[in-house]
Amino acid sequence: MTGATVCLSYDFDAVSTWLWSYDSWEMPTRHSRGVFGAEVAAPRLLDLHDEHDIPATWFIPGHTIDSFEEICGEVWDRGYDIQHHGWSHTGPATFESKEDEQADIERGIESIQDVTGREPTGYRSPAWDFSQHTLDILQELGFEWDSSKMASDFRPHYVYGNWSAPEDGPYDRGEPTDLVELPVSWQRDDWPPLTFTWSRPHRMGYASEDSIFQRWYDQFDWMYDHVDDGVFILTMHPQVIGQAHRLQRLEQLIQHMQTKDDVQFEEMDTVAQNFDG
Template sequence: MGRWKGGAQCAVMLTFDVDAETLWLAGDATRLNQPGMLSQGTYGARVAVPLILDLLERAGIRATFFVPGWTAETHADVIRAVHERGHEIGHHGYLHEQPTALAPEEEAEVLVRGINALQAISGEAPVGYRSPAWEFSAHTLDLLQRHGFRYSSNLMSDFVPWVHPGTDIVELPVQWLLDDAPFFLFGSGRTQRPIQPAAVAYQAWTEEFEGIYRHGGLFNLTMHPQLIGRPGRLLMLERLIEFIRGHEGVWFATGREVAEFWQREG
């Protein structure tokens, strides 16, 4: 018997950071005048998210979408569809700001703006927080505690959840290996690293899943609609889901479900 819900051997989270245009606008609002650059993010919201929602519906999986407040306001119909189809919406800043670049009062303001934007969509405050760039300031944890967050998904110090000392906030660990950006992020205004074929990510992710499965950990996959949402890469994601389901005792869950289980049983 494994440690997870129903005795499952391994927990699996499929998560999507819906950055949309904020990935390019953060720190440089003048890029609003560069539609070619921003179209990379527009694709993520307007085209990729609906494709991802259809894939998840076919697979019968509920996922977690981490959404900047600006994205929720600018693409409200898209994010509303995420909520209406039963997926969790988590906090991902307002304009993809990095907390370590903000003064304490600015970080607090950004957190509240994001909460309000997401609450306008879902009717409730988010309980999960994923920082842009997966980074904390000296004030982040206190802010999360003050605003009632139940979990963070930002740190890389383990592959099983843990509770931040002195709080009741569960950390759901991430890892660059389980992120689509190192394989696929390319383009003007961001990076010029070589684009990898989808098969390379598939090999890396299946290898890591098998290792995490053996140890009974959490397979927390971070994806970005503008990257994973290309047609060929979505075919790879379908194959990955089939591969994972070929193992006994796998629990697909949202971040909220994993955190609540860990608070009770972990």
């Protein structure tokens, strides 16, 4: 190996995920789980990162920024990057039109500008998927990178456009665009295994922390040993990872990574800017 990069990222959904992704408009206890993320967990994570002097990338829906202005301002003021995660937490493919999807993304940009004074460069889809319009919208609005796709595990690449998936013919993956992809994985995400929900049996939320963190150690160690200049991107949610019994494990994981030679912690925007294909 010739060095490794680690990007710790937080999808700061707060209440938005319960509203748009779980249709819990009239369920205040579900809302309160998001409030915990904003008021209790996010400050803990900022403290953890401050203590270890490690950068982070926070993907924040505009709804979270507009609802919890103070803590979102603190994320930025304490030196952590803020990138785009929709205004609402709506899966792109569920918008009724390109105009509706674009309006939500533009509203999210305005919320981020209110906090940071600059436009975001990166986008992470709330559903980790694109509609048929998302790529066009991102390019029209000047985004430089995305973090929603899984065609690679530890290597940035370009997002492909004009793909086709006919029922009666082979798959055509299309052509590379100039939008950089910083790949995600359900295997490096805290939400599905560690979040209890009622309605979705595959998300029972009682997976053992031992097994989940071991999965992250194993992936990082394999990447470190086998992939030149690999990029390890971990997706976490403050309301999930910021719980007491998980913070110490996250700190131990960070310390494990720090024991290796040639490991850099970076903002995702830095990785995207340095990517040259």
